[in-house]
Structures are given as structure tokens and as C-alpha cells.
Amino acid sequence: MYMKCLNEVPIHVDATVKPSDSSLPHQFNLTVKRVEKYSFLVEILRTDLDSGWENILLTVHWTALMKAGPTDCRKLYDIGYRKNDLYNIYLDGRTKLEVYCDLENHGGGWTVIQRNVDNRTDFDRNWSDYKTGFGNKLASFWIGLENIRALTKNGDNELRIDITTCNNTKIVAEYSYFMVGPESDRYRLNITGYQHQQEKICDFGNPGNRWQCGWVGINQSLCEKRVSDAMIRSNGQVFSTKDMTENDCPNSRLAGWWYGSCGYTNLNGKYDPCKRGFPYAHWRNGSPEGLRHGLRFVEMKIRPR
Template identity: 30%
Template sequence: MTLRVDLWDNEGKTAYAEYKDFSLGIPQSNYELRVGRYSGTAGDAIRDPSSDLVSGPDRYDGQNGYGFSTSDRDNDSCGSDCTEIKRRLPESRSGVYMIHPAASRIPFKVYCEMGADGGWTVIQKRTGAAVSFEQNWASYEHGFGHLTWDHWLGLNKIRWLTQSKRMTLRVDLWDHERKTAYAEYKDFNLGIPESHYEIHVGRYSGTAGDAIRDPNPYDGQNGLGFSTSDRDNDNCDLCIFEFDIAFHKCTDIYGGGWWFSGCGSANLNGPYPHTSMKRSPYWKTWKGFHLLTATRMMIKSE
């Protein structure tokens, strides 16, 4: 179906909006609204393009994917995370949603990956070089990119999510041969800002190898704080890179922002593609330091 909306104002002027693939969900989903491609002269009010920006306004004006509300049936609240949304509304499809974790003072937007195993909140996604991950501390703390595309959700938002519930972290990896691997960690959480959002993960499962909990103290990153080019919290006082290049900060060689040790078995936020002096995104226990063409990090409440 195509939906057409015709509008008239008090001056006799008119405008219209058309949406392809218009549909309503089942009653149990509160007849959630779904629309596809927009065309017209009135503007795309239902899908609100500004809602895609990670660093955009906290108010979410988009209505695509939401249930119908009346004075006696409030369906405008979407839950504390994507897992809760999927549990409450099983027919929910992947897309941008507003959530409000208990630990957060305000609601914020996230991309929910909805599957047969529940709803996952995407905290990192990379598919290429269009969105630069060479960002400073403030950007990594608050988030950047586009929720429906490549982005980093933000350390503060990730922490709010992990403070409210027990979380499982899933890391999905792709290489240039289209091979895939994954790593899952139970009990994922981030520490307080004063600890530089140190990462903590529990039991590992998967096919990519346990890069974060590597038993080698030089490579293991569990319990380490987050570092960026302007905020050095790694364990590298004087480290040696290949060809005997000495450096003092992991971000000098590995780029981006990550929970570096000295410097560690993983960094999914390095420059893309590989530069002459900085490593591209890698997960050492799967492909060594070979280029990963795409990565995604998601969390799901238990």
C-alpha cells in the first residue's frame, strides 16, 4: 500500500506526503505504524530524518514504528532497552527507537536490531570509511554518526544501559572474504566516568576468540579504562611497535578510541582503511591484525 496525506491551510495552500509500503501491525503491537520511502511537498514528518543523528536532539520526533495511542491507552513509551521493546511488542522490526534506561535522567535514541533471539541495542557499527572514528574524548563520550548507519552510541549512554540491567555484549565481525565470526560476553558493564568507563566482561562464548579477556596482561583489556587521542588511560608508558618504533600512547599507532592495555588484542575503532602508521580495526584472536571490513557491537539485557 501507498499512503497519501493531503494538507490544506487557512490561506488555501496545499501540500502532500506519500509513503510507500504503508502498513499497520497486529493488535498486540498496538497497530504500530510502518512506512517506507517518502515523496511529496509537505516534508517527511513521520520518519523525521533528524532522528538518525546520534548527537541530535534527545527528543525523538519520528513516529515510524510506533503504536497508536489514545487518552485511555498510552503506547508512546518504548521501554528501557531494545530487549524490553521486543519482549513487549514481538512484531517490532529493526529500526530507531526511543528508550529510557532506569539509570538515565533523560530518554535517548538507539538503533534496535530485532531478531528471533530478541532485541539488541546497537552500540557500535562500522561498514566503511564514510564516518570517521578518529574522534576526541568528548565525541566518544556523547556519541557520533548515524543510528541507521555507522555510529558510536556514546560511553555515557552505554554505561546507563549497563547500570540498569545485566547485559550480554555481542561482537559481530566480517572480513574481506565475507567470512563472519562473533564473540559474546556475559555480564558486560562500564564503570563510572571517574574510572574512564573501564570495561568489565564475564564468560565468553563464540567463534572469534576471547580477545578482550586475553590472559596476557599486555593484550588483555578487561578492567581497563577507555582511551582517546586526547585522553590517555592505557597501560603503555613506552611501547614498541613493529620495526622498533617507540610510542607512548596506543592511540598513536592504533587510532580511534578503545579500552587499550598495552595495547591489546582488539580495537574495532581504528582508522579505516589501514594507514601507513595506524592499524585498521582488528580482533587479534580471529584474524590477527588483518583488516576487518565491518564490525558491530550490540547489547541485550538478560
């Protein structure tokens, strides 16, 4: 008999056995007799009793498929978790990843993939950092392109972006379809199904509400353009960083992103609320006095549809 203790719960075990001296004639029957919590038991029966030897050292080779854990925050929500916090999920059911789950808001089950809420995390980083992820998941962070790929490759995820502008206006951009491609295609973005929510959008019935459009003399048409999809130029684009790019966008924006003609948004930009300019975290419709004013809060989160 052979017993092995494990630190996780196996759901299936395969095992083989070999003698230390393979020159000796040998025949064994091996059977996995029992798979228990944190262990398994293997029975080894010798079937060559007349081969001329009595003692031999054996090596057992085994592989265990461990119990599949939750693959995203939606799975945690579905089994009863309701508190926003850090949790372990298992990409493809096996690879452990610590994530921040929003289980309390907007129907719960959201896996947060990005947050830009303070200046303690520098988003002006190279390809390797953006691939693997960086930052503090309880504050500002990027979960990593490879992890986003693993979470979205099934093509069945929605994206929600929560934004607070310089003057504390709340903006929500929702997309019914969000997926990134493999690294071989530089994590190309596929994002569609835009819906938008914002306080006091272009309310020309009240002059006091025109501030979110920028200028006093702005007309209705230009105002509506300001609240249109800021990710529209990012759709279909590959991801770019300062050391992996065909243009100057990551250098002028001081961040990595899916830049198309540098785009209308820079959610990984420098955190400095109300500062105006290309390097700052901005959303095209999120400024009280014009475009590209630094945002106070940005959070991106995904959930299976």
C-alpha cells in the same frame, strides 16, 4: 481551577501555589483533581476569605512524572516490536535516546552500541565525542560512553560482537557479562563469560582450512590462540582517547578504546578492509594471512540477560 496541557502522558503530578504579592495574608488548599492523557487539572481553594483582599494573581508551580517509556530494545521486543529500525528508548525511564534496535536476529531485543562498516565516520576522536556519541546510527557510529554506562550500570547485560573479516569469514564473540563504570573511573570495562563462534576454526583435517590461522606451517596450539578472546586485555581497563590517555595506543590505533598494552583488537579502528596494520579495525583471529587485517563489518550490541 487550573488546567495544564502537556505533550507527553503524565503518571503523577505535584503542584504548589503562591500569590504574586506574598505580603498579603494568604492561605490556599491545592488539590490535583485529575490526571488525564496530555493534561492535568488542579483545584485551588482560598481559605482566608476575611484577610482584606478580593483579587490576587497566583503562580502555580508543578512537576510531572511522565509515563516511563521502554528503557532498551529488549523492552520493545517484549511488547511486540519485531522490525530492525531506529526507536526511541528512555534511559532510566525518562531521558530519551534514539537507538538502533536489532529485533529480528539472534533472539531479538538487541540495542546496538557500535557499528564500523564504512569510511564515512571518523573514529579518531576526542574524549568529549566518545562520551556523547557520534556517527550515523544506520551506518557507522558510536552510541556514547555515557549512554553505554546508563544501559549497563545495572550489571545485567550480555554483549554480542558480529564480525566479517577481510575474506568474508563470519565471527561471533559473545560475553555473558558486560558493564562499563562511571565517567569518574573513565568508563572502566568489565567483560567476562567469553564464547566464540567462527566458520572453519583451525580445521587441521583439511589443509584448505588453514588459511584463517595465517601461515601454512602454523601448529594447532598457535592456531587456537588466534581464535581466543581478543578482548582479554581490555577487561578491567579504562577508556582512552587521543586526548585522555597514559600511553600512545589511541594515537597509534587512531581510535578510542579500552586499551590494555594496546590490546589484541581495535574495533573502532580505521575502516579499510584487508589493509594490514595497527590503525585498521581488526580482531586478532579475523585475518586470512596474519594478524590485524582490516575488517569488513563490525557491530556491537547488548541485551539484558
